[in-house]
Amino acid sequence: MSDGELLVKEKEIVVPGEELARGLGFLPSKGTYRNGESIRANRLGLVEIDGKVIKLVSLSGCYLPKAGDVIITQVFDITFSGWRLDTATAYPAMLGMKDATSDYINRGADLTSYFKLGDYLVVKIINVTSQNLIDVTLKGPGLRKLQGGRIFKVNPNKVPRIIGKQGSMVSMIKLATNCKIIVGQNGLIWIEGTPQEEKVAVDTILMIEREAHKSGLTDRVKAYLEKETGKVIENNPPVQR
Amino acid sequence: MTYKKRLDGRAVDETRKISAKVGIIKNAQGSAVFQIGATTAIAAVYGPRELHPKFLQNPDTGVLRCNYNMMPFSGHGERVRPGQNRRAKEISMVTEQALAPALNLKNFPNAVVDVFIELPQTDAGTRCAGICAASMALADAGFEMKDLVVAIAVGRVDDHLVADLNYDEESYECDAGVADIPVAMLANSGEITLLQDDGDITAQQLKEALQLAKKVGKKIYEVQKQALKEKFTGEEK
Numbered sequence: 001m002s003d004g005e006l007l008v009k010e011k012e013i014v015v016p017g018e019e020l021a022r023g024l025g026f027l028p029s030k031g032t033y034r035n036g037e038s039i040r041a042n043r044l045g046l047v048e049i050d051g052k053v054i055k056l057v058s059l060s061g062c063y064l065p066k067a068g069d070v071i072i073t074q075v076f077d078i079t080f081s082g083w084r085l086d087t088a089t090a091y092p093a094m095l096g097m098k099d100a101t102s103d104y105i106n107r108g109a110d111l112t113s114y115f116k117l118g119d120y121l122v123v124k125i126i127n128v129t130s131q132n133l134i135d136v137t138l139k140g141p142g143l144r145k146l147q148g149g150r151i152f153k154v155n156p157n158k159v160p161r162i163i164g165k166q167g168s169m170v171s172m173i174k175l176a177t178n179c180k181i182i183v184g185q186n187g188l189i190w191i192e193g194t195p196q197e198e199k200v201a202v203d204t205i206l207m208i209e210r211e212a213h214k215s216g217l218t219d220r221v222k223a224y225l226e227k228e229t230g231k232v233i234e235n236n237p238p239v240q241r
Numbered sequence: 242m243t244y245k246k247r248l249d250g251r252a253v254d255e256t257r258k259i260s261a262k263v264g265i266i267k268n269a270q271g272s273a274v275f276q277i278g279a280t281t282a283i284a285a286v287y288g289p290r291e292l293h294p295k296f297l298q299n300p301d302t303g304v305l306r307c308n309y310n311m312m313p314f315s316g317h318g319e320r321v322r323p324g325q326n327r328r329a330k331e332i333s334m335v336t337e338q339a340l341a342p343a344l345n346l347k348n349f350p351n352a353v354v355d356v357f358i359e360l361p362q363t364d365a366g367t368r369c370a371g372i373c374a375a376s377m378a379l380a381d382a383g384f385e386m387k388d389l390v391v392a393i394a395v396g397r398v399d400d401h402l403v404a405d406l407n408y409d410e411e412s413y414e415c416d417a418g419v420a421d422i423p424v425a426m427l428a429n430s431g432e433i434t435l436l437q438d439d440g441d442i443t444a445q446q447l448k449e450a451l452q453l454a455k456k457v458g459k460k461i462y463e464v465q466k467q468a469l470k471e472k473f474t475g476e477e478k
Contacts, residue, residue, distance in 0.1 A: 013469075013473050015389060015466050015470065016343070017429045035430075040387070044469060059473065060270075060383030061382065062270065062383070064348060089289075090290045090353075091291075130350070131350050213473060
């Protein structure tokens with residue numbers, strides 16, 4: 001019934017301006033736009049077709065802060081009323097005293113007794129304004145100051161693949177390597193374990209980042225982890241948070 | 242009518258050999274190299290990041306900042322002083338304006354996206370090569386773009402309209418002189434985003450020259466498209 005002509009295949013990589021479909025039978029979604037008769041790509045990405053809707057999954061690009069996301073940040077400034085955090089984007093986040101602790105803090109108290117410059121914090125975004133001013137909180141499960149371990153950065157577009165469906169991928173890595181892992185939506189990842197275990201975990205995550213757009217990823221990650229750790233990994237590991 | 246055949250034997254609408262590659266600089270958000278004949282342009286994109294000094298910030302949208310730089314011994318003549326000079330400033334500015342219509346930075350208010358264009362080797366047509374490389378690098382960096390930008394120099398040597406002038410043609414000496422016209426446009430819509438002219442040309446010839454630019458632009462677009470796709474499909478092997 002559709003009176004449109006599709007010009008690309010599912011999972012095809014397209015470049016900005018490329019024509020994806022012609023006619024009014026298709027609908028433009030994320031990463032695409034309509035120009036007269038045709039639907040064109042708005043960015044570099046992977047085509048995903050869902051019935052009549054065409055959308056693009058981006059392969060590159062920076063993190064856009066969104067309320068509800070858990071991110072890893074670093075304290076780079078301390079103000080009268082809280083801490084300013086580097087979010088690995090163009091915009092700093094603000095952590096107010098009230099969102100950081102339930103302690104009573106005297107006016108003019110030394111805030112470095114809570115968090116010093118350079119400390120890493122796992123925080124949750126509570127609000128983002130139109131000018132991308134970010135408000136964050138430390139109150140919530142799993143939100144805290146990070147001590148020990150190591151931090152590294154990956155492409156934020158690959159974070160969903162690193163976490164996997166309901167956290168399946170990261171749980172598998174945690175179980176296989178005995179590392180504690182926290183993945184921030186902004187692409188910063190914290191890992192703690194023995195040096196050997198940390199290395200396996202980092203290499204695995206970098207492999208996922210490199211190969212995220214190819215199919216059969218879970219099986220390859222499983223094979224890699226089994227080879228590196230010598231453990232047998234069951235197929236549906238219990239999801240742990 | 243001293244100019245019968247092109248100096249390097251090309252057809253009038255034939256460009257020099259073009260090649261392109263994307264993702265050549267690992268630490269950049271996006272990067273690309275674009276070669277046309279002996280002219281090589283490398284573009285690297287960094288950002289978005291906070292823009293300083295603060296008065297340059299725009300609360301409505303992100304700012305695109307280009308930096309064009311010819312390397313010291315890249316050209317035919319004397320050593321070029323690298324860094325800012327009047328020519329580099331102008332070209333940086335027209336590059337920004339040529340890319341801006343394709344690019345949407347509305348998601349990044351008060352921030353800046355830096356594009357560094359380096360030219361290790363030049364043989365005329367550098368601003369066009371720079372724009373082609375920068376447009377691929379921005380796409381590689383994942384910014385929202387409604388189209389890719391292609392750029393090519395067309396012009397008149399004596400009484401011939403030609404595409405992609407090299408340095409020998411640009412400096413060809415004859416009574417009628419030479420007109421060198423760099424053109425940039427959006428690849429699919431054909432909207433012109435850069436049009437400069439060095440030399441005399443009639444209105445009729447300019448129209449024909451723009452038609453020629455459009456035709457050649459299509460070929461450049463195919464090269465750019467190929468290069469961008471290869472970055473991802475090439476790894477599968």
